[in-house]
Amino acid sequence: MQKGIDKVVVLEVEDIHKKYRGQDILKGISFKVRKGETKVIIGPSGTGKSTLLRCINQLTIPDKGRIWLEGEEVIHTKKNINQFRQKMGMVFQDFNLFDHLTALGNVEIGLTRVKRMDKDEARQKAIEELKKVGLEEQANLYPAQLSGGQKQRVSIARALAMDPKVMLFDEPTSALDPELIGEVLEVIKNLAIQGMTMILVTHEMGFARSVANEIIFMEDGKILESGPPYQLFNNPKYERTKRFLKKITELYGE
Amino acid sequence: MNEFYYFIREILLPSLFEGTLVTIKLIIFSIPLGLILGVLIAVGRVYGNRIISFLCAVYVIFFRGTPLLVQLFILYYGLPSVGIFFSPFVAAVIGFILCSCAYHSEYIRGAIQSIKSGQMMAAEALGMSRVQAILYIILPQALRRAIPGCSNEIIYLVKYSSLAFMVTCVELTGAGKIIATRYFKYTEVFLVVGIIYLLMVSVVTKFLDMLEKKLEIPGLG
Ligand SMILES: Nc1ncnc2c1ncn2[C@@H]1O[C@H](COP(=O)(O)OP(=O)(O)O)[C@@H](O)[C@H]1O
């Protein structure tokens, strides 16, 4: 079943290169993400998927390449970059919730400190966002008092509160106990249904299959092949893609 | 026995009272300013550019590597030769601030470096500037972790404030020394002086413990 996809390109990435200690990690990555689209990036570990996501919002500065968000080029100048980052939500594998703040505080702080929203308004919005991920009851708990699944849902709420144009997820369920993965995937799936534009790195193949408009298979710092899920799963161009999918499906299940 | 109580009550305590006030004033000025400078130096070392970081490191090496007494002598007896004069009290406070901030900065730097890099990354991902991230995310966590170390330094400060007497600032120890010499009652006088320090240290310790408890993050530790 194909969701209605707008034609507008929200994010464009062109020829991203990144070296670490003289070693090429990203070797020229290009793709476009259209409004409402969910792109899933898969690939062996160490291939540069996290580095790519960090390059997109310039947490890591690429050595070469260009990125456009809604037609505007993302350039790393001090003033500029903070503006761009507000428009891209990032969800990390290990949550990175602010340990000294409650769930509510975590969601609020971007609103009050970055968006300079007034306190009551920010609180209202933060509570709304927590409700959306089913955690209004936990609003006053600290990260250390939450389960892994709850932490990740708070971190999604924290990113969503900023009203981002695109959400970047870096293996959002990889640090979770198996029984907690479902609750996080459900939140992400709902976002996809509601038309959020997303890039998602994951090893959850069943999930990837059901939410992705396009799957990108990355290997060794390059995009080996990409296409709609049915094509990659049923009829991959490369033997390597097939082997990876087989292995990962055995490891993680459907 | 009566004579002993009379000495303590009528002579010793009144003269030590003045000195105790001076000691309290010394530490009340030195603690917060030392802490603030300590935070700045720690942040400069961790997040400053090469030059700032280097200068902060040199500062810490110098002030941790030389005796406080030498620093006080330079401030009070040395600087007048280049036309800078401080009163004994001011010289002592400056010396305590400059020295204690070097130690504080080491505890705070360690605490900053113990914060996982993901915290800074998440803050920047939200669109915070470096400064905002340090102010709202890193320091609130790092300072909590630095409390035990900094508490130690503050307690030392209460005691080493007695060095102010070496630059003629008559604080508690100095006041005791003057009385003890005049009446030739060293044991009694310094026993009482010691008890007063013990009381001050106890109050400060209690306060710092309460602060640490109050700032504790639920679920951690
Ligand atoms: N900050 C860094 N410094 C040096 N090397 C890094 C850094 N981040 C990632 N790398 C290296 O880049 C490669 C790709 O890492 P990563 O992007 O995390 O891969 P993936 O997310 O696909 O597993 C790895 O070999 C890793 O060691």
Ligand SMILES: [Mg+2]
């Ligand atoms: Mg990764």
